Amino acid sequence: MNLKAAYFAMRLCLILLFLLPFGRATLPLVINTWEFQHAADAAWRALQAGGSVMDAVEKGCSRCEAEQCDGSVGFGGHPDERGETTLDAMIMNGNTMEVGAVGDLRRIKNAISVARAVMEHTEHTLLVGESASQFAENMGFTAEDLTTNNSISVFTQWLKDNCQPNNRKNVSPDPSKYCGPYKPGPTLKHRRRREIDIHAHDTIGMVVIGRDGQIAAGTSTNGANYKVPGRVGDSPIAGAGSYVESAAGGAAATGNGDVMMRFLPSYLAVELMRIGTEPSTACETAISRIKRHNPGFFGAIICANSTGHYGAACNKIPGFTRFPFVVYNSQTNTPLLQSVDCF
Numbered sequence: 001m002n003l004k005a006a007y008f009a010m011r012l013c014l015i016l017l018f019l020l021p022f023g024r025a026t027l028p029l030v031i032n033t034w035e036f037q038h039a040a041d042a043a044w045r046a047l048q049a050g051g052s053v054m055d056a057v058e059k060g061c062s063r064c065e066a067e068q069c070d071g072s073v074g075f076g077g078h079p080d081e082r083g084e085t086t087l088d089a090m091i092m093n094g095n096t097m098e099v100g101a102v103g104d105l106r107r108i109k110n111a112i113s114v115a116r117a118v119m120e121h122t123e124h125t126l127l128v129g130e131s132a133s134q135f136a137e138n139m140g141f142t143a144e145d146l147t148t149n150n151s152i153s154v155f156t157q158w159l160k161d162n163c164q165p166n167n168r169k170n171v172s173p174d175p176s177k178y179c180g181p182y183k184p185g186p187t188l189k190h191r192r193r194r195e196i197d198i199h200a201h202d203t204i205g206m207v208v209i210g211r212d213g214q215i216a217a218g219t220s221t222n223g224a225n226y227k228v229p230g231r232v233g234d235s236p237i238a239g240a241g242s243y244v245e246s247a248a249g250g251a252a253a254t255g256n257g258d259v260m261m262r263f264l265p266s267y268l269a270v271e272l273m274r275i276g277t278e279p280s281t282a283c284e285t286a287i288s289r290i291k292r293h294n295p296g297f298f299g300a301i302i303c304a305n306s307t308g309h310y311g312a313a314c315n316k317i318p319g320f321t322r323f324p325f326v327v328y329n330s331q332t333n334t335p336l337l338q339s340v341d342c343f
């Protein structure tokens with residue numbers, strides 16, 4: 001081949017490369033919410049090492065729990081009204097439709113692995129609170145304090161700001177102290193306007209599709225800042241935090257879980273992909289359904305169908321216009337950061 005022909009061939013290759021559609025499908029596929037590239041990398045490595053899609057989801061989410069991704073996954077983040085960090089997580093197997101989940105888990109760092117233990121060592125789907133922690137300890141997980149200097153200082157600052165009961169409504173505190181206990185009554189006059197803090201709602205949500213088409217999904221989070229103790233969000237709820245069926249696809253959501261869990265957005269997206277809706281449209285419809293009733297909610301979702309095509313969608317709220325997510329397949333060849341315009 002002469003130089004001119006080689007140059008022409010190179011140009012042609014470049015043009016073809018640009019024509020590749022967004023969301024081009026190859027299997028296996030790892031996709032997860034936010035900029036959590038290390039999580040996608042850990043999941044990919046688990047697959048390369050011969051692990052199952054369940055192993056990949058567990059490894060990927062565990063990585064975020066250990067790294068305290070954005071302070072909103074794992075220990076030391078988002079203290080509740082008592083200053084304690086508690087964790088929510090779930091994992092789902094799209095071949096068997098088994099789910100394991102934990103909510104309001106105390107003192108155990110590796111929530112996604114406890115969720116998997118619930119699936120593999122009980123007949124149950126969801127364990128919560130102190131009893132979930134006892135189960136975890138019996139299964140050999142280490143109990144340790146989830147508090148860090150950072151979570152203490154976040155909590156201390158909140159107390160200094162008179163607690164602004166961010167997650168309560170129509171309550172009055174004990175008149176002698178601002179910080180509760182709260183009783184039904186008129187809302188505090190001096191209560192500061194509730195800020196929309198995007199990163200108070202980050203969750204790692206991950207979908208992994210194996211070469212053989214098996215799909216698994218999982219989530220892990222430490223929930224919302226200053227939550228009312230006992231609060232469990234959308235993350236450990238099948239169909240809300242994530243959902244998967246190998247024949248149809250998988251989805252995982254992040255955002256204001258208290259609102260999102262009422263709409264089962266992951267379930268809706270998977271059902272739409274089952275009837276052939278393309279992943280980005282399925283994601284958009286799941287978000288629109290919530291938006292219809294809650295125009296100002298913050299939330300986003302990732303979707304992948306059974307052939308490995310993927311998409312994402314998010315609700316546009318002031319100060320937030322694009323939602324980042326990470327994709328790792330043989331096409332990206334790396335945990336590639338992507339993003340979608342919110343609508």
Ligand SMILES: *[C@@H]1O[C@H](CO)[C@@H](O)[C@H](O)[C@H]1NC(C)=O
Nearest residue numbers: 076147148149150151152153
């Ligand atoms: C946390 O704070 C304590 C006391 O202020 C200090 O001794 C300790 O080194 C801090 N730990 C970390 C991990 O920064």
Ligand SMILES: *[C@@H]1O[C@H](CO)[C@@H](O)[C@H](O)[C@H]1NC(C)=O
Nearest residue numbers: 276277278279305306307309
């Ligand atoms: C997955 O989505 C892509 C892109 O929309 C579509 O071409 C493909 O047929 C879908 N796969 C299935 C199994 O529905």
